[in-house]
Ligand SMILES: Nc1ncnc2c1ncn2[C@@H]1O[C@H](COP(=O)(O)OP(=O)(O)OP(=O)(O)O)[C@@H](O)[C@H]1O
């Protein structure tokens with residue numbers, strides 16, 4: 381066995397009444413790409429953020445290269461060779477890309493008390509080029525970048541210090557195919573230099589191909605560690621949830637029953653970015669999938685359909701003739717939208733779970749200007765139990781939930797709203813396999829109840845598994861249509877994507 385790079389022993393961590401980690405031991409050896417997997421709220425982010433100096437353990441010890449290791453902050457951990465790409469947004473929006481990369485390290489570029497912007501930018505350029513992100517500008521404010529680009533800025537920032545330990549927390553779901561390749565290249569570089577990587581993902585297939593060892597967490601406990609030869613999907617899933625997962629993952633019907641009634645129509649829909657002359661009809665009770673490469677326009681299409689971004693040409697029309705020109709019209713007309721960019725668009729992190737879930741339903745819950753508190757609680761209770769949101773109570777602020785549990789709240793708030801038309805942009809992003817299954821079940825039940833769903837996704841199996849009909853966007857235009865069938869394969873669809 382190779383040399384131990386980092387070890388943690390007896391780590392405990394509580395958040396009030398929640399026990400996030402119970403006496404955890406974990407070892408990372410040189411040359412390991414060590415996968416961490418476990419259900420939402422099992423403690424993955426807590427453990428790794430303690431290793432990365434972002435949080436402090438209540439008790440326990442850590443060693444790095446055989447010496448005691450107790451980082452006082454993320455910057456301190458980085459200076460000791462441990463870098464982490466966090467699950468949530470890890471860049472500040474209002475400063476430039478270069479400033480984000482060197483945040484807390486400006487001293488390096490200070491001459492006579494002044495930060496040399498020129499040097500800072502030049503160094504940032506090098507760092508970005510080094511990870512292969514040549515097309516990301518270094519001197520623009522970070523909020524002008526999209527989610528993927530901002531994650532790649534975090535990768536550049538993490539790699540700049542040439543860390544011994546790189547931690548990647550649920551990052552790939554924010555990345556397109558090309559972005560993933562850059563991340564995998566960075567990971568491979570770490571491995572080939574006999575350094576260590578801790579890689580967190582809910583995508584088991586991805587974990588099995590990227591990692592050479594994997595540890596399973598459940599409710600703050602380490603359940604076991606498997607080497608590459610021992611990797612087996614069923615075993616790992618059973619370790620995660622503590623029981624065998626049974627039943628079909630996606631829906632199993634193929635009769636493709638959809639009503640004739642058209643509930644939404646996109647006519648020559650064209651946006652400022654990417655979406656160009658898109659025409660389609662959404663039927664009552666239909667799950668209409670939209671797939672394509674990340675830069676093909678699918679996410680932009682979702683924003684146009686919900687009225688967040690204005691159409692430059694064409695329109696989105698509902699059955700009663702209403703044109704969806706803005707999001708407030710969409711909400712009034714009982715449309716719902718789950719954004720891919722969760723923390724900034726889909727959730728109020730400083731509000732409680734109850735408030736978040738009730739928000740789109742307020743008109744329904746209000747009598748003479750007063751919110752019916754009992755009904756509101758009932759609604760929140762129902763969503764929390766259906767989606768198994770792991771929380772202390774419905775009054776807990778959503779910022780304290782684990783990433784996947786936040787995603788469940790976002791999903792729950794629109795499901796409970798009894799929306800007639802749902803636009804779901806990567807709705808299962810970051811949720812564990814068990815909850816994914818529950819979400820698919822819910823989507824199917826909604827369809828059967830007459831709800832229409834637009835499912836935008838970068839995961840082909842999910843699109844093929846759930847859609848009645850699948851439209852592929854390429855360079856902003858519809859480039860293929862597929863009808864639900866057991867014969868439909870990923871290969872058929874990929875053809876239309878590239
Ligand atoms: N700041 C906090 N305050 C209160 N509870 C917290 C806080 N951070 C995490 N928790 C709780 O600790 C537990 C572990 O959370 P953690 O974020 O480590 O889970 P995770 O395995 O990363 O889940 P996910 O897959 O959803 O990202 C959860 O029950 C979570 O609600």
Ligand SMILES: [Mg+2]
Pocket residue numbers: 424425426467549550782783784
């Ligand atoms: Mg997490």
